[in-house]
Structure formats: structure tokens, C-alpha cells
Amino acid sequence: MKGIIFTEFVELVETTFGYGVANALLEGCDLPSGGAYTTVGTYDHEEILSLVGRLQKLTGTPAPDLLEAYGKYLFPKLAEQMTAMSLKFDGALDLLCSLESIIHKEVLKLYPDAELPSFNIKKINAKEILMEYRSCRPFAHLAKGLIDGCGDYYQQTLSVSMKHLNTDTEFSTLITVRQS
Numbered sequence: 639m640k641g642i643i644f645t646e647f648v649e650l651v652e653t654t655f656g657y658g659v660a661n662a663l664l665e666g667c668d669l670p671s672g673g674a675y676t677t678v679g680t681y682d683h684e685e686i687l688s689l690v691g692r693l694q695k696l697t698g699t700p701a702p703d704l705l706e707a708y709g710k711y712l713f714p715k716l717a718e719q720m721t722a723m724s725l726k727f728d729g730a731l732d733l734l735c736s737l738e739s740i741i742h743k744e745v746l747k748l749y750p751d752a753e754l755p756s757f758n759i760k761k762i763n764a765k766e767i768l769m770e771y772r773s774c775r776p777f778a779h780l781a782k783g784l785i786d787g788c789g790d791y792y793q794q795t796l797s798v799s800m801k802h803l804n805t806d807t808e809f810s811t812l813i814t815v816r817q818s
């Protein structure tokens with residue numbers, strides 16, 4: 639997984655829980671990388687899961703809530719990259735409808751080794767879409783947080799609900815997004 643996902647996570651922990659918790663987190667995880675993340679590096683996605691699991695123990699906040707809070711924090715940072723790629727959208731739903739066909743496609747051109755989920759996106763009507771998240775990594779709650787962050791970014795109110803359909807071989811979640 640790309641370094642930005644790790645550096646921003648550590649930054650979120652530092653700003654939300656303080657440097658003491660961030661240090662305890664990195665020291666207590668026994669990470670293969672040693673935890674000295676850089677934006678240009680690539681690390682095993684299992685490290686984020688270890689960090690989230692340990693942060694849950696340190697703070698008492700459930701792991702899915704931590705992943706959602708992280709997604710919300712991460713979105714504006716990813717949006718900067720999007721602007722650098724000259725991608726522009728009319729609002730949250732417009733962006734979400736282009737996530738698979740444009741945004742993550744451009745990400746893959748830039749970083750051919752990026753580990754991305756697949757999204758099958760259906761427009762129900764002008765105010766509602768259905769996103770089917772599929773991945774071999776368990777990051778549906780990160781996706782929910784990113785969608786929440788996308789709503790904040792465009793100052794639009796979104797209600798997001800999830801239904802997990804995980805199988806033995808794949809993580810799969812139906813995400814409904816309604817704009818009000």
C-alpha cells in the first residue's frame with residue numbers, strides 16, 4: 639500500500655490522540671517496516687490493520703470507527719492529488735460515479751503497483767447511488783469515511799449506509815449513498 643496512506647494515518651493519530659499515543663502505537667506494533675513511513679515508500683497493508691487494531695486497544699475506539707474517521711481525514715489529502723491530475727467534478731455524487739472509471743484508473747497509471755479495490759457503481763436516481771465495494775483487503779469502512787469526507791469537501795450532506803456481503807474469498811460491501 640502506498641506510503642501516503644501510512645504517513646497520513648500517523649498524522650491523524652498525532653493530531654487526534656497526541657504524540658504520546660502515536661509513539662506508543664508505533665513502538666508497540668512490531669511492524670516489519672519499523673514504522674518509519676515515507677510518502678514515496680510502499681508498505682504491506684497488514685501494517686495499517688495492525689496499527690488500527692492496536693489503536694483500538696489504546697483508545698477504546700472500535701476499529702471500524704477509526705477506519706471511518708481516517709477516511710474522512712484522508713479524503714481532502716487525496717483530493718489534492720486529484721487536482722494535481724487535473725481531475726474536476728461537479729459534486730460528491732459526480733465524483734463517486736467517476737471513482738472506478740476515472741480516478742482510480744488514473745491512480746493506477748501513476749502507480750502501477752497500487753492496490754485498489756473495485757467499485758461497481760449504479761446510479762439509482764439524481765440523488766442516490768449504489769456502490770459495490772470488492773477487495774481482497776478489508777477496507778470498506780475506510781471507503782465509507784472517504785465518502786463522508788467527499789461530502790464534506792463539496793459541502794453536501796450525504797447519508798451513507800453499508801451492507802456487508804463478505805465471502806470466504808473476498809470482502810464485499812454494498813454502500814448506498816443518498817444526497818439530501
Ligand code: HEM
Nearest residue numbers: 639640716719720752753754755773775777781784785788
Ligand atoms: C470517495 C472517494 C474514494 C473512495 C471511496 C476510495 C476508496 C479507496 C479504498 C477503500 C482504498 C483502499 C484499498 C482497498 O480497499 O483495497 C483506496 C486506496 C487508494 N485510493 Fe481511493 N478512494 C477514493 C478517492 C480517491 C482519490 C480522490 C484518490 C487520488 C486521486 C485516491 C487514491 C487512492 C490511492 C493512492 C490508494 C492506495 C493504493 C495503494 O496503497 O496501493 N482515491 N481507495
